[in-house]
Amino acid sequence: MTSRVTRTQVVIVGAGPAGLLLGQLLQRASIDAIVLERRSAGYVLGRIRAGVLEQGTVQVLEHAGVAERLHAEGIRHDGVEIGFRGRRHRIALHALAGRSVTVYGQTEITRDLMEARAASGAPSVYEAEDVALHDITSGAPRVTYVHEGELHEISCDFVAGCDGYHGVCRSSIPADKLATYERVYPFGWLGVLADVPPPWNELIYANSERGFALASLRSATRVRCYVQCPLEDRVEQWSDARFWDEFRRRMGEGIADAVVNAPSIEKSIAPLRSFVVEPLRYGPLFLAGDAAHIVPPTGAKGLNLAVSDVFYLHEALRDYYRGRSERALDDYSVRCLRRIWRAERFSWWMTRQLHQFPGDAFARKMQETELEYLFESEAAQKSMAENYVGLPLERAT
Numbered sequence: 489m490t491s492r493v494t495r496t497q498v499v500i501v502g503a504g505p506a507g508l509l510l511g512q513l514l515q516r517a518s519i520d521a522i523v524l525e526r527r528s529a530g531y532v533l534g535r536i537r538a539g540v541l542e543q544g545t546v547q548v549l550e551h552a553g554v555a556e557r558l559h560a561e562g563i564r565h566d567g568v569e570i571g572f573r574g575r576r577h578r579i580a581l582h583a584l585a586g587r588s589v590t591v592y593g594q595t596e597i598t599r600d601l602m603e604a605r606a607a608s609g610a611p612s613v614y615e616a617e618d619v620a621l622h623d624i625t626s627g628a629p630r631v632t633y634v635h636e637g638e639l640h641e642i643s644c645d646f647v648a649g650c651d652g653y654h655g656v657c658r659s660s661i662p663a664d665k666l667a668t669y670e671r672v673y674p675f676g677w678l679g680v681l682a683d684v685p686p687p688w689n690e691l692i693y694a695n696s697e698r699g700f701a702l703a704s705l706r707s708a709t710r711v712r713c714y715v716q717c718p719l720e721d722r723v724e725q726w727s728d729a730r731f732w733d734e735f736r737r738r739m740g741e742g743i744a745d746a747v748v749n750a751p752s753i754e755k756s757i758a759p760l761r762s763f764v765v766e767p768l769r770y771g772p773l774f775l776a777g778d779a780a781h782i783v784p785p786t787g788a789k790g791l792n793l794a795v796s797d798v799f800y801l802h803e804a805l806r807d808y809y810r811g812r813s814e815r816a817l818d819d820y821s822v823r824c825l826r827r828i829w830r831a832e833r834f835s836w837w838m839t840r841q842l843h844q845f846p847g848d849a850f851a852r853k854m855q856e857t858e859l860e861y862l863f864e865s866e867a868a869q870k871s872m873a874e875n876y877v878g879l880p881l882e883r884a885t
């Protein structure tokens with residue numbers, strides 16, 4: 489295999505929302521970057537994931553110049569509902585926390601970012617195989633990969649590890665240099681995407697004796713719904729009819745009657761996990777997004793955290809290249825982790841309050857007490873609202 493050698497300032501590994509957004513922010517700051525992605529662009533666009541954006545995330549996408557379609561098509565939500573014991577309780581997000589959330593699919597953000605990158609002419613390599621990091625702490629880091637049978641090598645100043653939970657960047661850091669914190673939950677979420685107008689105006693999180701369910705949406709004509717399921721379940725065990733039947737039972741009266749057996753256009757099971765590594769830096773390698781942390785999706789925080797990480801990282805790199813200082817690079821990990829742990833706490837709290845934990849009667853009692861308190865106390869609702877809409881991004885000092 490022959491080897492082609494190039495040079496850039498930053499190699500970004502991964503073209504998920506973290507990698508593409510970092511590429512866009514760096515491009516606008518006149519910093520050269522190459523994005524390496526192991527999958528095809530079509531595959532990346534086909535992944536159905538998050539959809540609830542904090543106001544801070546919308547502002548970062550505006551700053552990146554990719555919010556035009558988001559503003560035209562995104563749906564603002566001023567509240568969420570929690571279903572419990574046959575009743576629904578609304579948490580008035582905007583009234584309590586002064587901010588709202590916007591529903592706009594991760595797939596659409598990814599599409600907007602891909603189009604912006606293609607229009608700018610900035611380089612991306614899809615289907616880059618065997619991405620490997622070399623000489624990370626030598627002062628002259630290199631990244632190699634194979635594309636269309638040819639070996640390529642990029643020398644660079646920095647590597648941004650935006651390659652998700654299963655990526656290569658985190659595992660390139662010696663294990664004794666990272667502290668890992670993890671909680672794996674004993675169930676998963678079975679999700680269905682269907683083209684049908686949502687019969688709900690805001691997200692409904694249902695805590696039912698049969699397990700958790702979430703009524704969500706992606707647009708005025710597309711719903712995204714989930715039910716808690718055993719980890720061992722396979723998608724093939726869940727026909728559309730079985731899914732909607734279970735979803736109706738968990739949602740209860742008022743919603744059940746309005747739900748139709750719409751054919752699924754995507755159906756998948758995701759395990760639930762809380763996971764953080766510290767620190768997010770190893771020499772010139774910086775981790776961002778799911779490469780560094782995972783939250784269970786109950787708090788709708790995964791995508792939002794990926795966005796705040798790369799916002800901080802682009803500021804730090806911009807300061808470095810403008811010759812101002814390395815201080816922001818040194819502060820990157822601590823700055824991100826403050827926000828990450830708060831989102832981890834909230835996502836863990838939401839998960840604890842809304843799911844069935846089989847065989848744990850004490851947990852159920854605590855859950856009932858916590859939810860009753862939430863429905864009665866404006867202070868508790870305010871705390872939930874403040875976290876759900878997202879804590880503000882710290883501005884650079």
Ligand SMILES: Cc1cc2nc3c(=O)[nH]c(=O)nc-3n(C[C@H](O)[C@H](O)[C@H](O)COP(=O)(O)OP(=O)(O)OC[C@H]3O[C@@H](n4cnc5c(N)ncnc54)[C@H](O)[C@@H]3O)c2cc1C
Pocket residue numbers: 501502503504505506507524525526527532536537538539540594616619650651652653654655656756757758776777778779785787788789790791792794
């Ligand atoms: C099934 C599922 C459902 C989810 N639902 C929600 C939700 O409802 N709400 C929410 O807030 N969050 C949700 N999330 C989380 C959210 O989607 C993630 O937090 C978000 O995608 C993180 O973006 P990222 O760019 O850091 O990582 P990713 O989106 O995982 O992107 C990483 C990219 O790196 C690429 N890559 C991996 N390894 C390599 C390699 N060796 N070389 C090159 N490229 C590589 C991958 O192909 C991928 O494109 C969900 C996640 C999953 C998996």
